[in-house]
Amino acid sequence: MIVRDSIIQWFNRHGRDFLWRQTKDPYKIMIAEFMLHRTRAEQVVPVYLEFIKKYPDIFSLADADFRDVQKVTRHLGLHWRSRHFIEASRFVVEKLNGKFPETYNELRKIPGVGEYIAGAIMVVSFSKPAPVVDSNIARFINRFWNLNLSGELRRKKEIIKIAGTLFSCREPGKFLFAIVDFTSLICKPGKPECGNCPLKDMCRYIKKSSKNNKRTNETVLES
Numbered sequence: 051m052i053v054r055d056s057i058i059q060w061f062n063r064h065g066r067d068f069l070w071r072q073t074k075d076p077y078k079i080m081i082a083e084f085m086l087h088r089t090r091a092e093q094v095v096p097v098y099l100e101f102i103k104k105y106p107d108i109f110s111l112a113d114a115d116f117r118d119v120q121k122v123t124r125h126l127g128l129h130w131r132s133r134h135f136i137e138a139s140r141f142v143v144e145k146l147n148g149k150f151p152e153t154y155n156e157l158r159k160i161p162g163v164g165e166y167i168a169g170a171i172m173v174v175s176f177s178k179p180a181p182v183v184d185s186n187i188a189r190f191i192n193r194f195w196n197l198n199l200s201g202e203l204r205r206k207k208e209i210i211k212i213a214g215t216l217f218s219c220r221e222p223g224k225f226l227f228a229i230v231d232f233t234s235l236i237c238k239p240g241k242p243e244c245g246n247c248p249l250k251d252m253c254r255y256i257k258k259s260s261k262n263n264k265r266t267n268e269t270v271l272e273s
Contacts, residue, residue, distance in 0.1 A: 053194070054216050054225055056248045061228030064235065066091070070098060071227050076150035076175040077108045077142075080160075083167040084134050089126055097125050108148050111139040134162030152176045166204075173222035181213040182226055186233035188213075193237065196254035 068091055070082035081101060085094045101122050105111040111119070120132040138160050142148060150171065151157055157168035169182035183191075188203035191212050199206050219225055236243045242255075250256050 051216065051219070053249060053252065054219060056252075057232050058221075058225060058228045060236070060248045061224075061231055065228060065231045068095065069102075074175045074177075074223070076171045077111075077139075078102060079171050079174050080138065080150075080163065080167060081135065083170050084131055084138075084162065085123070085126060087131070093126070097122065108139050108142050111135060112143040114139075137161035138163060150175070152178065154180055169217075170226060173217055173226050175223075177221070177223060179214070179218040179222050181210045182217055182222075183209060183213045186237075186239075187229055189239060190229070190233045190237045191216075193242070193255045194249065194253050196258055 068082075070078055073079070082094070082098055085098055085101075104122060105114060105119075114136065116132060116136050119135050123132045123135065141160050142150060150160075152172075154168050154172055157163055157171055158165070163171075166182060166184050169180040172178045172180035173182055183204045185204055188206070188209045191197070191209050192199050192203050192206075195212065197206075197208055199208065203209055216229070217225060236247050244250055244253070244256050244259075247253065247256075
């Protein structure tokens with residue numbers, strides 16, 4: 051798929067590198083995604099490093115005291131996250147013998163693991179396709195294909211269907227990291243970097259904007 055390949059090629063040159071992108075361990079992926087929720091990756095880095103050093107696996111976290119976990123995660127500002135870590139780890143240890151399931155529906159049963167995190171674990175840890183959609187990815191799909199959808203985009207059927215196609219590839223985990231960076235650095239919410247976009251010749255949003263600008267200029271000249 052040209053769109054996916056172009057984003058991955060861009061990522062190979064401009065992508066960011068974080069510690070959680072160097073592992074397929076579902077435990078570490080889950081921890082990183084818990085921390086990344088509504089938080090900039092750069093802010094998560096030191097907290098993630100401290101957390102993984104203190105709780106290197108699911109068993110050490112399951113045995114941890116909630117207050118000790120909270121001391122580490124409080125730096126992220128959202129204290130409710132601490133409970134996610136404990137409840138999720140104890141569920142995996144007590145109900146699943148410490149092993150993460152490899153299916154989306156089973157992953158969703160883990161406390162605190164929502165649609166996005168389940169999808170992220172699927173594509174990164176198990177290299178299985180899943181429609182991983184957050185607000186940034188949904189915005190990109192809506193914009194690039196000029197779907198003109200509104201409301202909670204990440205739950206729209208059209209968005210999920212396209213995402214499913216995008217993530218149906220040999221390295222869905224790498225594509226996730228690529229599209230996360232692409233939607234953070236290029237296809238941004240307010241002012242997208244269209245001039246630097248590798249998809250600018252295919253993007254329906256850019257084509258529509260160009261037509262609108264042309265019409266505006268013609269109107270100005272005629273008036």
